[in-house]
Amino acid sequence: xxxxxxxxxxxxxxxxxxxxxxxxxxxxxxxxxxxxxxxxxxxxxxxxxxxxxxxxxxxxxxxxxxxxxxxxxxxxxxxxxxxxxxxxxxxxxxxxxxxxxxxxxxxxxxxxxxxxxxxxxxxxxxxxxxxxxxxxxxxxxxxxxxxxxxxxxxxxxxxxxxxxxxxxxxxxxxxxxxxxxxxxxxxxxxxxxxxxxxxxxxxxxxxxxxxxxxxxxxxxxxxxxxxxxxxxxxxxxxxxxxxxxxx
Amino acid sequence: xxxxxxxxxxxxxxxxxxxxxxxxxxxxxxxxxxxxxxxxxxxxxxxxxxxxxxxxxxxxxxxxxxxxxxxxxxxxxxxxxxxxxxxxxxxxxxxxxxxxxxxxxxxxxxxxxxxx
Numbered sequence: 001x002x003x004x005x006x007x008x009x010x011x012x013x014x015x016x017x018x019x020x021x022x023x024x025x026x027x028x029x030x031x032x033x034x035x036x037x038x039x040x041x042x043x044x045x046x047x048x049x050x051x052x053x054x055x056x057x058x059x060x061x062x063x064x065x066x067x068x069x070x071x072x073x074x075x076x077x078x079x080x081x082x083x084x085x086x087x088x089x090x091x092x093x094x095x096x097x098x099x100x101x102x103x104x105x106x107x108x109x110x111x112x113x114x115x116x117x118x119x120x121x122x123x124x125x126x127x128x129x130x131x132x133x134x135x136x137x138x139x140x141x142x143x144x145x146x147x148x149x150x151x152x153x154x155x156x157x158x159x160x161x162x163x164x165x166x167x168x169x170x171x172x173x174x175x176x177x178x179x180x181x182x183x184x185x186x187x188x189x190x191x192x193x194x195x196x197x198x199x200x201x202x203x204x205x206x207x208x209x210x211x212x213x214x215x216x217x218x219x220x221x222x223x224x225x226x227x228x229x230x231x232x233x234x235x236x237x238x239x240x241x242x243x244x245x246x247x
Numbered sequence: 248x249x250x251x252x253x254x255x256x257x258x259x260x261x262x263x264x265x266x267x268x269x270x271x272x273x274x275x276x277x278x279x280x281x282x283x284x285x286x287x288x289x290x291x292x293x294x295x296x297x298x299x300x301x302x303x304x305x306x307x308x309x310x311x312x313x314x315x316x317x318x319x320x321x322x323x324x325x326x327x328x329x330x331x332x333x334x335x336x337x338x339x340x341x342x343x344x345x346x347x348x349x350x351x352x353x354x355x356x357x358x359x360x361x362x363x
Contacts, residue, residue, distance in 0.1 A: 010344045013355040030363075134351070137302055143322070144329035145338030156347060161340070172297045180363045181298030189362050 010156040012127045012134035019196070023211060025204040026197050032060035033176050034194025037187050040174050042118065045110060045165075047098035050119035051198050054092040059197065066092060073097050111151045113164030122199035129192040131157060136188035139167040301361040302354065309353035310346070318346040 019026045035056065038048065053070040057063045070090035075097060078085035100106035107114050122128045135157045142154035152162040169187045176182055197203060310319050325339040
């Protein structure tokens with residue numbers, strides 16, 4: 001076939017995220033809302049296997065809340081003394097349980113498409129949170145001349161345009177516990193921030209370390225500069241004078 | 248030049264929030280036009296009806312902005328051209344991307360100020 005190929009996908013615009021600044025931390029209220037979105041929407045198909053319940057403590061939830069969340073899921077443990085695996089309520093140290101036992105089951109349940117693990121998704125796609133936000137809010141009708149196979153949806157931000165995941169976010173599909181209006185954009189923004197945190201749980205520490213390191217190193221640089229000048233001042237200010245011998 | 252034009256878009260949106268029915272908007276105006284009462288009543292009604300996603304409204308407005316409108320018409324022309332032919336290899340993907348790239352940039356400027 002001969003045709004003028006268009007770009008493979010649409011590049012997302014850059015959104016003014018509140019954590020963009022050089023010293024800006026992540027929006028933790030947004031992380032908490034994003035966790036709710038992940039739990040109630042995404043986790044039906046997407047695993048998040050790098051994050052444990054304990055990671056939520058002090059970030060988006062208190063210890064008691066995180067414990068309660070962990071206890072609400074059953075985790076397979078074992079073997080017991082009879083050599084059998086058993087189910088027990090989750091503990092803080094447990095990782096988020098995956099929706100499917102293995103990739104094959106996930107494919108079979110999703111029309112052949114494998115829902116990727118979201119733990120490192122922010123770094124795994126160009127554009128990071130801009131991409132995720134655009135993808136989640138960017139479903140639209142395909143342009144003329146493009147037919148999307150049955151079971152796929154058109155999304156201009158997805159490579160190739162045809163994505164296995166249909167639109168997932170809808171206005172008012174869930175109720176935020178802090179009363180934030182749950183519009184599609186709001187849901188997408190929160191879950192993007194949550195996944196940003198999942199990818200970089202050290203994000204806030206990184207910024208704080210930068211500030212500390214910058215202050216200390218610049219202070220020490222100043223001192224050593226002064227000290228060097230001070231020590232060299234004798235040498236640098238000496239004058240060499242040639243005095244010809246008087247005849 | 249371009250910047251001021253998009254600023255105008257922002258302003259009209261904000262004005263529309265407070266006192267609606269001034270200009271008939273395709274999407275944002277829907278709810279408000281039905282009521283036709285005074286501003287306070289409508290605001291209450293809006294809360295009851297559930298939240299309205301600001302992105303499609305902004306996108307619509309950005310599509311009409313002087314910067315993006317030409318690209319939109321190029322896209323629509325392409326759509327009509329391709330749909331009118333029974334046998335063509337042409338697709339309008341690039342036209343869609345060009346238009347959306349422009350509109351996205353404009354949306355991204357103000358969208359987050361409307362979200363929490």
